[in-house]
Amino acid sequence: MATLVLLRHGESEWNAKGLFTGWVDVRLSPTGEQEAARGGRLLVEAGLRPDVVHTSLLTRAIQTAYFALDAADLHWLPVRRSWRLNERHYGALQGKNKAQTREQYGDEQFMLWRRSYDVPPPPIADDDEYSQVGDPRYATLPPELMPRTECLKDVVARLLPYWYDAIVPDLAAGRTVLVVAHGNSLRALVKHLDDIGDDEIAGLNIPTGIPLRYELDERFRPVKPGGEYLDPEAAEAAIQAVANQGR
Numbered sequence: 001m002a003t004l005v006l007l008r009h010g011e012s013e014w015n016a017k018g019l020f021t022g023w024v025d026v027r028l029s030p031t032g033e034q035e036a037a038r039g040g041r042l043l044v045e046a047g048l049r050p051d052v053v054h055t056s057l058l059t060r061a062i063q064t065a066y067f068a069l070d071a072a073d074l075h076w077l078p079v080r081r082s083w084r085l086n087e088r089h090y091g092a093l094q095g096k097n098k099a100q101t102r103e104q105y106g107d108e109q110f111m112l113w114r115r116s117y118d119v120p121p122p123p124i125a126d127d128d129e130y131s132q133v134g135d136p137r138y139a140t141l142p143p144e145l146m147p148r149t150e151c152l153k154d155v156v157a158r159l160l161p162y163w164y165d166a167i168v169p170d171l172a173a174g175r176t177v178l179v180v181a182h183g184n185s186l187r188a189l190v191k192h193l194d195d196i197g198d199d200e201i202a203g204l205n206i207p208t209g210i211p212l213r214y215e216l217d218e219r220f221r222p223v224k225p226g227g228e229y230l231d232p233e234a235a236e237a238a239i240q241a242v243a244n245q246g247r
């Protein structure tokens with residue numbers, strides 16, 4: 001049996017402002033820093049000591065790992081980072097206000113862009129102020145892999161190689177693995193783990209800063225579907241808040 005812990009970054013500055021974020025590299029809000037530290041304390045209280053950490057290349061996930069490891073006195077852990085754990089690229093919606101977008105395009109289109117499995121937002125222009133083209137952190141990414149927009153299906157496709165090639169080998173070696181990532185990259189991973197259908201995944205939301213623990217069998221499938229939030233009550237309230245964004 002292997003233990004996997006998923007942690008969505010704490011509230012970011014743009015979560016607080018209600019803006020679509022995607023690959024835009026915003027920092028944690030003061031609340032988000034506290035949520036991240038609480039995530040670390042929850043790990044300690046649950047007796048969970050990760051052996052290795054995986055994060056995206058985005059500052060809000062990296063900061064979250066820092067504050068969580070700080071609270072757990074685990075700064076010495078090895079950390080690996082990959083663009084494959086990045087948030088879903090939100091295309092031309094990056095930087096737009098969620099409530100205004102919903103008003104302008106209507107609830108149905110808003111939810112299609114936000115939560116459908118295979119409808120990406122319009123692509124972002126390379127000269128848009130919120131484009132990531134030219135960002136040095138992606139300099140080694142082959143140009144054809146650099147997204148201009150993504151739907152969740154695209155995220156599953158670019159995340160799974162990292163799951164199989166980097167995370168599963170750690171789990172197979174008996175390591176407890178902490179993955180610090182994002183609302184939609186973690187939705188993609190949970191969809192794979194729990195084998196959630198393309199329509200059903202629209203109803204899944206991941207709260208910020210609350211560790212989600214999975215025990216995995218020898219095929220790296222959850223022993224208990226859905227895993228277990230280390231603070232289930234706080235998770236329930238926060239899930240509703242994510243679902244209601246833009247309303």
Ligand SMILES: O=C(O)[C@@H](CO)OP(=O)(O)O
Pocket residue numbers: 015019020021022023087088090114183184242245
């Ligand atoms: O803006 C984003 O990048 C994501 C996560 O914050 O938003 P949503 O939950 O609407 O997909």
